Amino acid sequence: MLQLEKQKKGKNDLLRLIGEVDASNSLILDQAIQELIQAGISTLLIDGNKLTYISSAGLGVFMSYLEEFKEKGIRMVIFGLNEQVIEVFKILGLDKLIPLVKDQAEAEAHCHEE
């Protein structure tokens, strides 16, 4: 089961993932991100505090937007992931491509660093 919550905070767009992302619902996540891109966002903060599990299909969704984000200058930061989920990102090497930080404050700070 996956629930998505969108929130807009100034320049930052927040997408909260609640539950599990697997092959059966990765399309919903994909659609949500697509909609955000079409809305013309510049920073995307992903709240993973309530994300309990992510499968390879879920990782595939994040991975598939890397290039597009780079082209359009959109910054994506994921925060609040539990250790198990972080491990999954790390094994695949995605932690080198997507900033994974501890909490929302850190995520916001990260976006405005440069």
Add this chain to the structure above:
Amino acid sequence: MNKFNPFSLGKISFLLAILVWLALVTVDLIRIFGMINNLESGISEEITWTLELLFFSMLYLLYRHIYRKMRELDFLTLLWRGTSTGIFAAGAGFLTDLLFFSLGDSKISSDPFLKNIFYHLNFAFTSAFLISTTLLWRHLILYQRSKQVVNQWQVFEVMMGIALFFVFFNQNKFDYSFFFGLIVLVILSLLLSSNLKWIPYLNFKEKWKSLLFLFLIFLCASFLFYRILSYGNEARLQINLTDNLFLMGLFAFVFLYALFSFLVTLFNLPTSSVFEQKLTEAINFQKLSQSIQPEENEEKVLDILLDSCVGASYSDGAWLEIKSTLGSPVLMPPQGLDSTTQSALSKEISSMNHVASWEQDSGADQISPLPLRLSHDTFKTALLVPLLINRRMIGKIILVKEVKEGYNKEMLGIIGTFSRQACIAVENHQLLKQSLQNERYQEELKIAQRVQKALLPVRLDHSSAFTLCAYSHTADEVGGDYYDTYKENEHTYVLIIGDVSGKGTSAAFHMAQMKGVFQSLIQLEMPPAAFMEKANAALSKCLEKNHFITASIFRIDCEKKEFTHARAGHIPTLMYKAKEKKSALLEIDGLGLGILRNQTYQNHVYEKTYSFAPGDILVMLTDGILEGKNQHGEQFGYERIKNLVEIHHHKSPEDIQQLLILALHDFVGGDGIIDDDYSLLLVKFS
């Protein structure tokens, strides 16, 4: 065994009947001669009676035989047979009368011999008519056999048998015993005459015909009866054969049954259309119940349903409305009205409030036809018949009638049953089609499974420096796990294990691509990191946008006793070191293949060289094993694998592999399913 041929039985009885009749005529003429000349002919009455009895018996046998052969004929043909016999007998009687009338008062006309010969002839024909008609009635009475009817008939036959011998006791006189016997026979005939179950099976036209035949039989019987009575009162010198209880009983029975049949048929005439209607309904019902063949379509069933509904309700017009996704329903070509009237009526019906609420109710299991009053000039009533398939209303049949309140409760009932039956037939048809299609898909998947199995190596390359074994399981028919081996030269080997993101068919296609990439790049004999770079470049061109592949590659140098390893996002490999008696993960960074689809990938892949010693073990996995969950939601994880390898390190790779898989299944539990592909490649150095 001496078995009578039924054909010869008929002939024999016919021949015997004629012989007996001739004997009877001879005997009687001799007796008359004696009477005239006041001579004792020495022939007693009993001989006449015995011959008469024999004659009746022969006729009975003959007609029993004839009717047995005609069992398959329909009622009208049988009735016609009876009628024709009657007409023949009556005609013969009439001609006799005509002959004697034309002779007038001449001497010859009062000749007792001539008169008696004609009398005997007429007697024979009348008997034949009565016996044949009685057996015809028997056939009709026993048309629907029940034990009770059969018993009644048997009692009647026994009584008739007794009546046959009655003449010996009563000496051929009209006395009380004669009347008593006759009354018994009449009562029995009355009882039997209530068995008229064959009549409803006649249609309207057949009923008219049978009325005519029955009337003719009745007429013939009356005429013959009249002649017999008048003969009895007429001549002095005579042999009376016809004042016989048996014959009188037959007359009574033939009369009564003909009369009853005639009246019942007459009164059944107005309702015969109802019976015919019910019969058509039953046939329609049977047609609807027949399952549709897969190559036929559902419209055929709906057409039959439409026709059945129109027939069952005497509707003047009807059409089929199928719901469409575009809002307004699709109107099928109407029956009995033109399309402008149809669309006008359809508009009126759909504008009614209770029609909408009736359609809303279609979620319920039972929804009965809805009768409506219309304001149209010609059509005054309508009936809506729902078509519910899989609890969803796919449309409706609209029946219209030119009279007000044209649909009664019985019609609603039968039409409701029709529509339910038709919908069940359509549902079954859909299920059948679906299951056939599923079967085809299953077949295709089986082929895919076979093809994919062939992509995994059957023989694994290995040397004296190490032994290895592999195992792969797919959650679905096909999966995305991959392993392979390659022998570069006598002492250099390459092993790879990989996992495509996702599972099922799409994963299987990518796995096949991975195999192609591995088998072609590895020919170039490049170091692991370089291989990953090239593989990434190649796969970037062919993987779907959100798919990636993880892989671990090992290049083993048996001479130097070392291996070089690169990891592209794959779960780390476990290495057991015999010297330390401990196992640990080979930690090395590396990004999955297909994630970065450009030159920058080379910044994200590394390689490292490890040395190995005899007894060391490499456990390469895919994540399906680690993620196997028990009932509490815990994952199998690395720790359990580590412990297992440390305990069983001295065993062969096959044994360790077996133990691992068993442990995994134990952990997941008896009913648990491992809902992911998992593979295992075990290497033991020696």
